[in-house]
Amino acid sequence: MSDPMRIRAQLKDGGITEVRVLMAHVMETGQRKDSAGATVPAHHIQSISATHNGKAVLSAQFGPAVSQNPVMNFSFKGGAKGDKVTVSWTDNKGGKRTDEATIS
């Protein structure tokens, strides 16, 4: 099973909520060869969606060129302290993960 994400959501001046997401994922490119010379198959996050109190605020697509253990930053208007921000990802092998944070 995948390790949890770390989501930080902070309300800033001007009513903007800044979100930083850390994801635990190998982000294997599919270009690397192992010690036996065999190509290591690609294994990476493909789709990410983020919601604020159930309303979609961001959807993203990643290719294998996103760094291992990805970091993603985005921000949106309309958040209030105590609101929930939920982030989900799915990868190309059917792996998935959903985690939630509270805006502070």
Add this chain to the structure above:
Amino acid sequence: MKSRNWFATITAACLSLPMALNVVAQQDAQKEIERYRQLLADGNPAELLEMRGEDLWKQKRGPKNASLEACDLGLGAGKIANANAVLPRYFADVDRVMDLESRIVHCQITLQGFTREELTKRPHSLTVAERQTDHEALTAYAVGLSRGAAVNLPQAHPKERESFLRGEKMFFFKGGPYDFSCATCHSVDGQRIRLQDLPNFQKPDNAQRAFTTWPAYRVSQGAMRTMQWRLYDCFRQQRFPELAFLSQASVDLITYMGVKAKDGKMDSPAIKR
């Protein structure tokens, strides 16, 4: 002679111009690398490992089905916060000096009933894309709780002093096929490997910067590395015999570095190249 001076001045200017440009370019490059490091600082994947470590720390595990919550890292049972800033230190229950990683392993043995053999067999994840080990996760959690604490290793006990002196001796000991010591690179100013400035441990600010930023997440390896790993890898690069995990030698070197870094503010796990 006037004309000769004039010629000499021009020549010097012609020679020094490209050199000066080179220096400027190098300084700009250094500045940009510094900016790169700052851009990375907010968003350290080691935080994920700290979370995993916290979870592991509080889980009941091992033959004794116990958590590590009663572990004494030197400040009393269960007191993890800031403990890493005063380690290595003397522990009366084992009558010797231990670093953080030795003490975590000790707690896993005494509290949870794991065997030393199983805990020390493969403490570090080594291959690309390998999942980080439980040892790395537990270490990440414990060091993370010392952020901001001032480094202040106790040196009052004779064994703490002996540990420092042995560490110092090792630091300056030359050997191996390169006839190298730690001091060869780490006791002079201005040394670097590729773009990494090497700390001069005879200068407090250098020693503090180095000691307070390990363990660290290595972006090139996609993994957080512990202080024990850092020294193991230094020995490998010196072509020294393998520095055994948790060995007295490893603990003594950490004591030496920690004493040299007194008053630095812990800032690990950090993030590095």
Add this chain to the structure above:
Amino acid sequence: MNLQRRTTLKTGASFALIAAAVSAGVLPTSAFAQWNKNAFDAKTLNDVVKAMGGTTAEKSGDIAITAPDIAENGAVVPIAVASKLANVESIAILVEKNPNALAASFDILAGTEANVGTRVKMGQSSNVHAIVKAGGKYYVATKEVKVTLGGCGG
């Protein structure tokens, strides 16, 4: 009554409904948009723009790329993109000299700022492009990033 079975049946029914709605083009697919394989397979800026549904991208001064001039390690290069263009719909980050140019794309939904960031692998020094789709048109800005150590060797 078997509550669990009831829930399962309800879920099954709603799944079917959603599937029908999506295939009929009724629902937006923004929550988990289909991964755009063609765009991620593309080798060049223009091919990425085409795979995303455009024709060409126009240069714009209203797109700011925040990235280091020099990256110490190509395995992790922080890239952020912000745009002042009106009605931004999406932002994509491309690395020109990577085997496949597109690294990541972000759909900017209502209420979301046109300001996103992530970290990408760069095999070598290269131009980094940011493609912004705004008001139905595609715009691009470019910044060169030098890499002292390639990020694909492992």
